[in-house]
Amino acid sequence: MKRNGNQPYVSASTPNATTPDQLLRELVAHLRQHRTDLREEWARRITEAQLLTAMSKEEIFAEATSVYDNYVEALETGTFEALQAYARNLSERIIPRGVETNEVVGIVLLLRDVLARSLFAKYQGDFDKLNRILDAYEPAANRIAITVAVGFVQERERTIREQQEAIRELSTPVLQVRERLLILPIIGLIDPQRARQLTEQLLRAIRTNRAKVVVIDITGVAAMDTHVANHLVLTVEASRLLGATVIVTGLSPEISQTLVNIGVDLSKMTTVGDLQGGIEEAERLLGYKVVSSHDLVQQT
Amino acid sequence: MQLRDNLVLKVSTLRSRGVIIDVTVLDVMDSFASRTLHDLVRMIKLRGADTVIVGIQPEVAFAMVQLGLTMEGVPAALDLEEGLAFFNQNSLRKETGPRVK
Numbered sequence: 568m569k570r571n572g573n574q575p576y577v578s579a580s581t582p583n584a585t586t587p588d589q590l591l592r593e594l595v596a597h598l599r600q601h602r603t604d605l606r607e608e609w610a611r612r613i614t615e616a617q618l619l620t621a622m623s624k625e626e627i628f629a630e631a632t633s634v635y636d637n638y639v640e641a642l643e644t645g646t647f648e649a650l651q652a653y654a655r656n657l658s659e660r661i662i663p664r665g666v667e668t669n670e671v672v673g674i675v676l677l678l679r680d681v682l683a684r685s686l687f688a689k690y691q692g693d694f695d696k697l698n699r700i701l702d703a704y705e706p707a708a709n710r711i712a713i714t715v716a717v718g719f720v721q722e723r724e725r726t727i728r729e730q731q732e733a734i735r736e737l738s739t740p741v742l743q744v745r746e747r748l749l750i751l752p753i754i755g756l757i758d759p760q761r762a763r764q765l766t767e768q769l770l771r772a773i774r775t776n777r778a779k780v781v782v783i784d785i786t787g788v789a790a791m792d793t794h795v796a797n798h799l800v801l802t803v804e805a806s807r808l809l810g811a812t813v814i815v816t817g818l819s820p821e822i823s824q825t826l827v828n829i830g831v832d833l834s835k836m837t838t839v840g841d842l843q844g845g846i847e848e849a850e851r852l853l854g855y856k857v858v859s860s861h862d863l864v865q866q867t
Numbered sequence: 868m869q870l871r872d873n874l875v876l877k878v879s880t881l882r883s884r885g886v887i888i889d890v891t892v893l894d895v896m897d898s899f900a901s902r903t904l905h906d907l908v909r910m911i912k913l914r915g916a917d918t919v920i921v922g923i924q925p926e927v928a929f930a931m932v933q934l935g936l937t938m939e940g941v942p943a944a945l946d947l948e949e950g951l952a953f954f955n956q957n958s959l960r961k962e963t964g965p966r967v968k
Contacts, residue, residue, distance in 0.1 A: 770925030777945055801932045808928040808937075810921070810944035810953075 590703040594686070595643040601685060606635050609674075609681045618673045621664045630657065634715075638678060642707050647714050654718030662723055671719045675712045682708070739765045741772035747779040748849050749811075752842075754787030762798040769802060773811045780849040781806055784842045786817030796831040803836050812852060813837065816845030871907055878914040886911050887950040891922030901936040908941050919943065921950040 598605065610631045613619055619627055633653065641650040658671075686704065690697035739761070742750045751769055773781065783799075785791075791799075803813040815838045818826070826833060839845040850857060878886065888904065890896070908918040919942045923931070931937070944950040 766929060767925070770929060774925055774945065777949075801929070804932040804937045805925070805928040808920075808923045808931060808943045809925060810949055 587703045590700050594700055594704055595639055597689060598639045605681060605685055606631055609678050612677050612681060613674050616673065618670045619666060621666055638711055641711050650711060651714055651718055654715045655722055658719045658722035662726055668720060672716045675715045679708045679712055735761065735764060739768050741768055743776050747777060747853060749776060749778045749781045750784065751781060752784045757788060757795045759794060762795055766802045770805055770809060773806060773809050778811050780852050781811050781813045782845040782849050783813060783815050784817045786842065791822050791825060793829050793831065796826055800835065814839055814845045814848055816842050875910050875914060878911055878916050883916045885954040886916055886918045887947065888918060888920050889922045889947055890920060896927050896931050898934060898936060901931060901938060905938060905941065919950045919953050922946050
């Protein structure tokens with residue numbers, strides 16, 4: 568039995584008059600009883616601390632209510648799945664509104680604080696009981712705080728990953744302009760990861776479209792380093808192994824200079840000044856001849 | 868090795884002018900395999916026939932060039948059909964007798 572009130576912790580194995588389970592039940596009952604004022608207190612402190620500024624007071628209160636209920640439920644049942652699901656759902660709703668990680672962590676810690684204070688107030692007279700209540704409350708409360716914060720961060724990371732993937736998909740379109748002729752316009756910065764993805768997509772597109780000629784247009788690429796240049800050469804050679812000829816167009820003066828200066832061997836690549844020239848060259852290779860309809864009429 | 872001897876022999880006995888080597892089923896092409904293939908192509912060339920390699924998978928192709936196995940001077944085509952088309956285009960004067968591995 569613990570007699571000394573200054574001793575901060577009681578181990579769970581200490582034979583207490585009340586087991587941690589019972590304490591927790593008492594605690595939950597207390598939180599249910601004071602649901603309204605604690606909730607209000609919490610919402611007030613959130614506003615005071617200028618957290619969740621992106622949301623209106625009513626919204627904060629509504630969310631606070633559901634978080635509070637979920638919180639109490641998690642305390643009561645000791646299972647965190649429902650809370651986790653709720654945290655994910657909440658994050659999904661508030662991330663697009665620009666709510667930051669520190670705000671979410673902040674409000675969860677505030678709730679923890681508000682509840683702990685109400686416990687202090689209630690068990691003021693009984694220090695021993697207070698200690699034991701806190702022993703039951705704190706680990707659970709910490710886990711809840713961690714669950715919500717981690718849920719938020721995970722949700723945010725998932726959003727970021729999805730966006731990155733979307734950008735990447737958008738950034739490497741392989742287009743078919745004629746039977747057996749593909750165009751791959753590259754715009755923006757090429758990092759090693761994007762270069763690899765680009766190559767994979769191109770090689771796959773060559774096979775699915777049965778392409779014979781590919782025009783890679785790099786007009787929109789501002790700079791190129793050794794790594795990317797070498798990767799480009801590899802792509803050209805790999806395409807050749809699939810039976811496709813690659814024409815590179817739109818090398819800017821700066822890039823041409825860089826490539827020659829760093830000594831990348833470009834002898835295996837066919838390069839043409841601009842995209843139009845590249846397409847014309849590709850058509851020649853494929854045996855197409857583009858004739859204006861006026862000329863056709865005149866001939867006949 | 869047996870494939871090589873056999874093939875080089877057949878090129879003359881069948882009086883082949885073109886050989887298509889289909890590697891569609893190969894998921895891996897290491898340096899040994901590609902050197903063997905390259906040698907084979909050169910030997911066939913010495914016997915007076917042209918070779919085209921068909922059916923290299925995209926992943927295999929990229930792995931090969933990363934290892935520096937670019938098969939220079941060896942024509943490649945997407946699949947068997949393309950390989951045949953290659954000979955039909957390039958050897959109007961030659962009678963084609965493609966042999967498929």
